[in-house]
Amino acid sequence: xxxxxxxxxxxxxxxxxxxxxxxxxxxxxxxxxxxxxxxxxxxxxxxxxxxxxxxxxxxxxxxxxxxxxxxxxxxxxxxxxxxxxxxxxxxxxxxxxxxxxxxx
Numbered sequence: 001x002x003x004x005x006x007x008x009x010x011x012x013x014x015x016x017x018x019x020x021x022x023x024x025x026x027x028x029x030x031x032x033x034x035x036x037x038x039x040x041x042x043x044x045x046x047x048x049x050x051x052x053x054x055x056x057x058x059x060x061x062x063x064x065x066x067x068x069x070x071x072x073x074x075x076x077x078x079x080x081x082x083x084x085x086x087x088x089x090x091x092x093x094x095x096x097x098x099x100x101x102x103x104x
Contacts, residue, residue: 036092037063043090044068051086054079059100061087066094073103 041063048054048061059072068087074080080100087096 033065037066040066040068040090040092044087044093047086047090048083051082054083054086059083063093066092067097068093068095069097069099071099072101074100075103077102 041061044061044063048059054074058074059070062069062071068090070083070087074083080098080102083100084096084098087093
């Protein structure tokens with residue numbers, strides 16, 4: 001039988017390991033961040049879809065730690081700017097990386 005001290009020691013060690021496993025670092029997100037980023041991605045995609053001047057099928061959206069990355073093809077540099085503005089206007093977006101390309 002383990003004592004209360006041993007139990008508490010094991011419990012604290014297990015809690016620390018669990019917390020470390022859920023923490024984020026430079027290349028990995030915590031579970032909460034993944035959920036938040038998924039919601040941001042969905043909101044940005046909807047905002048782009050709702051913008052009549054943009055073709056949603058040609059714009060991909062990814063989010064990592066609230067930074068949105070746009071990639072794909074647009075018909076003009078004006079559409080590039082519109083996509084960036086639309087993405088920036090979504091609540092929760094910290095910044096936007098625009099990797100869109102104009103197709104010629």
